[in-house]
Amino acid sequence: MQESRATRRYHAVAAMLEKRIRAGEYPPGRPLPAVSCLAREFGVARGTVERALARLEADSRLVSHHGRHWHPHVATRLQSLGVRSFAQWATSSGLSPGGRFVDVARGRATTLEARELGERPGNPVLRVVRVRSLDGSPAMVEHTVFPGWLAATIEALPVEAPSIVDAVEAELGVRLAHAEHRIEAFATSAMDGRLLGVSRGSPLLRVVRTARFADGRSFEFSDDRYLPGVVSLSLVTSSAG
Numbered sequence: 002m003q004e005s006r007a008t009r010r011y012h013a014v015a016a017m018l019e020k021r022i023r024a025g026e027y028p029p030g031r032p033l034p035a036v037s038c039l040a041r042e043f044g045v046a047r048g049t050v051e052r053a054l055a056r057l058e059a060d061s062r063l064v065s066h067h068g069r070h071w072h073p074h075v076a077t078r079l080q081s082l083g084v085r086s087f088a089q090w091a092t093s094s095g096l097s098p099g100g101r102f103v104d105v106a107r108g109r110a111t112t113l114e115a116r117e118l119g120e121r122p123g124n125p126v127l128r129v130v131r132v133r134s135l136d137g138s139p140a141m142v143e144h145t146v147f148p149g150w151l152a153a154t155i156e157a158l159p160v161e162a163p164s165i166v167d168a169v170e171a172e173l174g175v176r177l178a179h180a181e182h183r184i185e186a187f188a189t190s191a192m193d194g195r196l197l198g199v200s201r202g203s204p205l206l207r208v209v210r211t212a213r214f215a216d217g218r219s220f221e222f223s224d225d226r227y228l229p230g231v232v233s234l235s236l237v238t239s240s241a242g
Contacts, residue, residue: 007049014043015053022063022073032070065229074231086177087133087141087225088164099134102160103142103196107152114146117211117222125149127156129165132196140231141205142193145223169220178215184208193226204229 018039021027033039036054040047054071057063064071091098106128115122127147133140147155151169158168170176187207194201206227212220 010045011049011052011056014039014045014049015056017043018053019057019063022057027073032072033064036071074229086164086166087143089166091135097136098163099137100161100163100165101132101134102129102158102162103132104128104130105156107149110146114222118146118148118219119213120148120219125152127152129155130192135231138231139197139228141225141227142196143223143225145221147221148219151220166220173214175214175216177212177220180210180212182208182210187226189226197226197228199228 018027018033027033033054034042036047036050039050043050054064054066058065064073066072088098088100108126108128110118110120110122110124110126112122114120114126115124118126120126126149129143129145129147131143131145133143145165154169154172155165158165162168166177185207187205189197189199189201189203189205191201193205194203197205206229208225208227210221210223210225212223214220
């Protein structure tokens with residue numbers, strides 16, 4: 002009976018904490034109240050609160066432990082790694098995507114960029130850095146290289162255009178048809194940390210993406226750096242046999 006009561010107690014604390022985080026009472030970017038303070042408020046032992054927080058971290062990634070403090074996160078969303086863009090996925094999921102251009106610069110393709118885009122080294126490219134958000138909260142930073150023939154179209158977009166893909170598809174009358182992804186862990190750079198509001202060296206989820214149109218032309222070579230706890234990535238495979 003004692004074990005059952007203890008289990009019910011920490012489940013109840015976890016449920017109350019989850020409700021407050023999802024309601025925005027504990028906003029991302031600020032640490033949660035100290036465990037001792039939460040224990041006094043809920044009338045339970047410190048260990049019960051710590052157990053509840055550990056459950057939220059493992060089950061829903063709503064919190065994480067850094068140094069002496071627990072930190073809340075926005076609810077994790079599941080993003081499928083397919084052909085659709087970030088904005089198209091967010092909109093179809095009932096979320097509000099945002100985008101803000103941080104840097105736009107023309108240049109010449111490096112050997113890596115040329116290989117990924119199917120171009121020749123030295124060909125014109127457009128490099129774009131954008132901060133992406135979900136429902137008003139920062140979610141990732143995109144470092145994207147576009148072939149030079151798309152430069153004028155992208156440069157003409159508003160600074161806070163929610164989707165480059167939608168604008169380009171509408172202008173060209175052709176849709177994206179192929180995308181490849183590589184996923185790895187990544188340590189936050191000084192610039193990404195400033196844009197996402199986290200410290201340099203913090204872990205990010207990195208997705209390197211190449212995409213092409215249905216007519217075979219390259220669209221982008223993108224290095225997308227996601228905040229952990231904001232988006233979970235889903236990959237579905239099947240066998241023809």
